[in-house]
Amino acid sequence: MTPTPDRTRARHDHPALLEARGLAFARNDEPIFGPLDFALHPGEVVLIEGDNGSGKTTLLRVLSGLLAPTSGEIRLNDEPLTLARLSPQVALLSHQGGLKFELGAIENLRFAAGLHGVRSGISPATALAGVGLDGYADVPVRQLSAGQKKRVALARVLLAPVGLWLLDEPYANLDLDGIKLVNRLLENHANRGGAALITSHGAYAYTSGTPRRIPLRPASSAIDDRGTA
């Protein structure tokens, strides 16, 4: 596909944490999104907007490296991302959350800490307190509400020692407090030099500052948003 040359303007201060060039994805010859060109720099929060079925989930899975793009290139810290060599620099929050329902919230976070490592200055317990679930440490995730499960999953993202967050519908299932919490987490993450790409169908947008938006339109009609199925 056509790589777009005009990225020099954005590159003068920092290398982009994430850069997509001519990124497109098609399933069974049916285009899902793209081609897209964008770069994500430290301190940026970018909102991917689109209707149901416009390929938001699929885009995040492609950017995390779980799906190979049909064409185009993804670069993380100026290095190409390939399916064989996934980047350890990405934390993905997907629809399923990646939590074990039989385990307590803190057990889930301890496992995540062992698997991905821990950001310095934070522990599973403080991450759990940071998402407002103080006192729920030993409650099995099965017994938590959908919004509380989302908060535990957010605590997992918060814990990961990575610069780039890919959050799929982080506002779904959350109450007003939770929405403010997500915004605060995103703001803090951006302030310490991280970047985040979040999807939303527009109901609860990131409110701090004016985030850049990447509109996604269905590349063709009648494609469902089943990136995770």
Add this chain to the structure above:
Amino acid sequence: MKPGSTTAACAALIRRDLTLVWRRRGDAVNPILFALIVVALFPLALGPEPEQLRRIAAGVVFVAILLAGLLALDTLFRGDYEDGSLEQLVLSPHPLSLLLACKIVVHWLTTALPLILVAPLLGELLHLAEPLRWLLPGALLLATPLLSLLGAVCVALTVGMHRSGMLLALLVLPLYVPVLIFGAGACNAAQAGLPFIAPLLWLGAALVLALVLAPLACAAALRISLS
């Protein structure tokens, strides 16, 4: 910002999987019950003559344990796939094949090892011949890890499909047949007073090969299943 060590990741994964098995320990008994039922039905169908049962004992126990293992195989990655933990494993900075090897080891420890421990009891139900009392568990000790490793690759390939049970069996059984032939063959040879070391050595060689290659194949298959 430093990722943890690979050893810590493997330890965390093993601890989590063992905790999960403990929390669902009711399910963990199912394969044993299944094998027990299968073995207990044979004397009812064939009649209680010890001579007749002794002739088929090793083979029946082998098949029962193989099928019980097949029953438990689908749970290897299913839960992790459905709740999204599998993509977290794939996205971790550690070698996926190593993490999957840890999962397979835990799965073998919690499903196959209990079956091997009850194998002498199953043999007793069928009047297992005296010289086989130690050989049968020994052959199973070589055969069941091989079954788990081969099965894991097939599970990784089919985990993305709903209701993959029959397909999984079709994929797995051709790979299981040689293991069954060598394992049960060694027992039958010993019972007939023939040398039985060669088939066991074949099993051992295949196990070493699978230990190295199966986790790699498993990782590749899972990446395909997740996309």
